[in-house]
Amino acid sequence: METELADKKNLLIIGAGGVAQVVAHKAAQWAAEFGALHIASRTQSKADAIVASLRDKGHQVAVETHALDAMDSKAVADLIRKLDAKIVINVGSAFINMTVLEGCIAAGAAYIDTAIHEDPAKVCETPPWYGNYEWKRREAVEKAGITAVLGAGFDPGVVNAYARLAEDEYFDKIDSIDIVDINAGSHGRYFATNFDPEINFREFTGTVYAWQGGKWTENKMFEVGREWDLPVVGKQTAYLSGHDEVHSLSARYKDSDVRFWMGFGPHYINVFTVLQSLGLLSEQPVKTAEGQEVVPLKLVKAVLPDPASLAKDYTGKTCIGDLVKGSLNGKPGEVFIYNVADHKQAYDEVGSQGISYTAGVPPLAAAVLIARGPWDVKKMANVEDLPARPFLEMLGEMGLPTRVIDATGDHPV
């Protein structure tokens, strides 16, 4: 028994927000796959609160918490070594990705994240975004012999696997991949973002990059809208938006159009437009009449509801999927591969809303696949570079089942 436990890989979760909470609950449910469980956060009490929420749901598994400045790669490496962690799931702020990755490279642990690295001082850098930070570490990752899975949340993440499934099982030529993300849920507040407003708004304030006709195209947010008619959530308007996965899928599917569509209601667009037009979403400081320097976006974040506080009242469902068009042996076709998640069901299970749930389950599924072997590829990979079937099967077992609409109808994958 002791040998068996020793064989299992210790898991370190970095971050203690809404997504980290989901990862921790799933890790507790799947504790048999891992050795020791650890949560590290800048503010240790937030990690302790997650452990308390585990106890609330009846999980008795041992979990240690740690205070960590994840912007300090040496501190990350030291903690990994001290804990003998073999897999690190980074679900902290998007600003810490590169320092956590450096720590994993130095200490020899597998690395998983769910969103692209961001520089606090810059918005929407040159495409492909992965080329700005992540892919520059490819050689270092390979040399260290570690596995680094990038963007393993839902979108990016699961939607990348959906594209790979279409490649593997449907088409020999892919013409277009349209990823559609609809949150048809309701939180009952005047206005709120579903995750950190600072990151949320940064997604929409810059140029909207899409990969079309073999090159990067540029639009403004809310410039291009399209009505979709999707399972469960019905008719919804979604807008061409900038998103991480376009920046990796465009490399693997360089002859296909790759677009991301995010659903927004008129109220969200109105509030966003007012704030942006007034300059209140800027990350550049302004000076008040009293001489105080303030970053407008940080104030907006401070007045908006804490995304975690929305969970208990959240109702309704999300539908996120890939419409892939292509051909097989010259015969054209299309397939819509998707998941529907339920906000209340997520809250009942792990104490988080559906957006956090869909983002937090996949990195734990990825961790299990690294622990078991099929995804322990000893190099840097985006999700579409890895086998899709084992990932989608694991997600199905973990509560995020995949469905497919193809020529034969609407059915489980």
Next chain:
Amino acid sequence: METELADKKNLLIIGAGGVAQVVAHKAAQWAAEFGALHIASRTQSKADAIVASLRDKGHQVAVETHALDAMDSKAVADLIRKLDAKIVINVGSAFINMTVLEGCIAAGAAYIDTAIHEDPAKVCETPPWYGNYEWKRREAVEKAGITAVLGAGFDPGVVNAYARLAEDEYFDKIDSIDIVDINAGSHGRYFATNFDPEINFREFTGTVYAWQGGKWTENKMFEVGREWDLPVVGKQTAYLSGHDEVHSLSARYKDSDVRFWMGFGPHYINVFTVLQSLGLLSEQPVKTAEGQEVVPLKLVKAVLPDPASLAKDYTGKTCIGDLVKGSLNGKPGEVFIYNVADHKQAYDEVGSQGISYTAGVPPLAAAVLIARGPWDVKKMANVEDLPARPFLEMLGEMGLPTRVIDATGDHPV
């Protein structure tokens, strides 16, 4: 000649914003009425900029500028004594009224302001607002033997004189006084306030008090709207709003309904509603994730256009007037007493937009009436307590002519 000059009262303007600029230009045009002219401001360079704008318009009159902390009543009194100022026009921030008034009481100068005193930490205090600060100084003013004219801008100010004109010349019983303020001008910006956003928004974030049926009634902003069809500006929707003049007119006309209506377009209401709903118009500090304390309203002010910067592109007209209903010898009737002002004409004359123009001309007219005698009443008075005809005649000479719509048609007063 020297004796004549010595007889004339030295004038001190406190403040150096858009309204102060209008007061200064009018004072320069009417310099023969006064002794020496002075402008004092916390930031002396802003007062110097006003003097430069006088020179641009060809005014050669001597004007001295001074740095003054008007929140310090002793500093105000010292400056008044040093300059031998006999009339002080206070067109600085609404937060300095009481310290400037104390300075005038101490140093024996006449006092004129254009807006109610406000405490930076409070919004919309118990009605009548004048009872909270100004009227508590009545005895002190009378004892000092000085004249203090409160609220002598356009609204409050000229509209109070319109009510008094209706009392003097139209009715022996007044049923209702509805003051309507329509700015049908366009500044060409996405959004801007016409004067200091901090003061502007504070007008609309609190309870809307009106005096109806012999008591204070309470509504929310934009709760009660009414369509008006007015001279020059045409059909316009105006909303029941809280405003200074209701809080003095309700004392003199306690058996009449007194309401104030402000015109707003749907775009203004939308932006205001978004900002207010998110808590961005609050004067209470919030703490950012980084621990910085920020007053949201002060940041909003910092991102909005400087009201003074709007002037050069401002086009269109304002219409502000009183619809007074009542009866004379039992015979019911109504009269609409009003002024129409033009933004571009104001800019060409004094370098300010129409809102500043209508607010800045009346206090200078009041100063002339104090200098000449008819308004030098040696007590505290709101404008409706003073003879209306000389004021309206002076305003006509100064560029703000009054017109009347009564049973005989639409004609000059």
